[in-house]
Amino acid sequence: MRIHSLSARIEEIPLRAPFVTARDALARQSARTVVISLVLDDGTQHPGDAVPVAYVTGETPESALRDVQAAAPVLSGLDVRRIRPALDRLDALLPASPTARAGIESAIWRAHAAVLGADLWTLWGGARESVETDITLSIVDDAPERAREGAARGFQAFKVKVGGDPEADLARLCAIHAAVPGGRFRVDANQAFTPQEAVRFVNEALASGVPLELLEQPVSKSDMAGLDYAAQRCPVPVFADEAVLSPSDALRLVRETAVQGINVKVMKSGARGALEIAAIARAAGRLLMLGCMLESRRSIGLSVALACGTGAFDFIDLDSHLLLTEPGPNEWLISHGPVLAPLR
Missing domain, CATH: 3.20.20.120 (Enolase-like C-terminal domain)
Known part of the structure; x- marks a missing residue:
């Protein structure tokens, strides 16, 4: 079962209350996540999320979105049943973008589990x-x-x-x-x-x-x-x-x-x-x-x-x-x- 396509968009989710850490100049009012959709060649869709924090990995939602979009055509055709080669390819594509990579990886894991008829917990x-x-x-x-x-x-x-x-x-x-x-x-x-x-x-x-x-x-x-x-x-x-x-x-x-x-x-x-x-x-x-x-x-x-x-x-x-x-x-x-x- 192979990857047919990969798409992504930025979603903003309001916080219930302001959130402040030592790294924030202003209170955060929302979270911004890159929502990823991986489609297999049987038409099934499998989601992933990339939630970058600049002071941790150097990434932003915009940079993560660009990285996911750049990786998408290269990942097309990969067999998600073979999880290690798929993740090796992903690591080689985005070595300096850990959160963007993690978001795509999450979608690949979900697709891998679904194809095997299992769940991630198992x-x-x-x-x-x-x-x-x-x-x-x-x-x-x-x-x-x-x-x-x-x-x-x-x-x-x-x-x-x-x-x-x-x-x-x-x-x-x-x-x-x-x-x-x-x-x-x-x-x-x-x-x-x-x-x-x-x-x-x-x-x-x-x-x-x-x-x-x-x-x-x-x-x-x-x-x-x-x-x-x-x-x-x-x-x-x-x-x-x-x-x-x-x-x-x-x-x-x-x-x-x-x-x-x-x-x-x-x-x-x-x-x-x-x-x-x-x-x-x-x-x-x-x-x-x-x-x-x-x-x-x-x-x-x-x-x-x-x-x-x-x-x-x-x-x-x-x-x-x-x-x-x-x-x-x-x-x-x-x-x-x-x-x-x-x-x-």
Whole structure:
């Protein structure tokens, strides 16, 4: 069964509330995704999504759209039953465009599963029936109230964005903890701290009674020495996110640093890259998180199948569909509060 055509368009999905990280000059009001449609020679259509974030991969929706459109004629005729040659060809076509590549790859995986008469959860191992995600609280004044709302929906784990002003960040984190005193907290600095600030922030948060589970990407993605400094000195695990886009990045990280975990994202690495990064991390005795960009239900559905199929991930951060206002019914995953399961 071969690829007949590949098309793409940009779609804008409103956010339920403004979203702010340390990397945002202005609050984000919507998510922009490149929606991909792969058509096989039997006429069946299989979707994929590319959700680029410029400070992570250097891509924009416009650049990703151009890359998908440029790759389309070259991929025509590829047999999706032979997944490895198809993905090898895709990697060679778009070596510097990981998110555009991931979007096409997602469509190829879905077509591959459909042709085999299987689902992605089964193909990836069928290890777990469901997973439990955290919910993200961005750098906004009403974060404590959003935390209370999340707790009322059953969420127990909260990813708190920080990285503006450390003093204000700590005050907001403590206010969130006061709002949901039974919660578990994961802090994501999106590269905004110095190594020393990162260690100091974690120590002050713990001293204030906040039960931190981990600290994510505290320093610049290019600062391996800084990541190692933080990992050696922080009393909670340090995770790399933006620093690891590929299996080769993961290999370098485990060789050169004491960083305890990696946040893997399909939009950074593709599903095949995610599987390879997970294998490297496990072999090195590191922890794993499966995360996301501001992705739709359709895109999150694929990551949920990966998380449940492999059972490889210690932490799940697949909540972006809960932050978006999407029209129509949810046809891509089972989502009840923090509990996520693949449709199969």
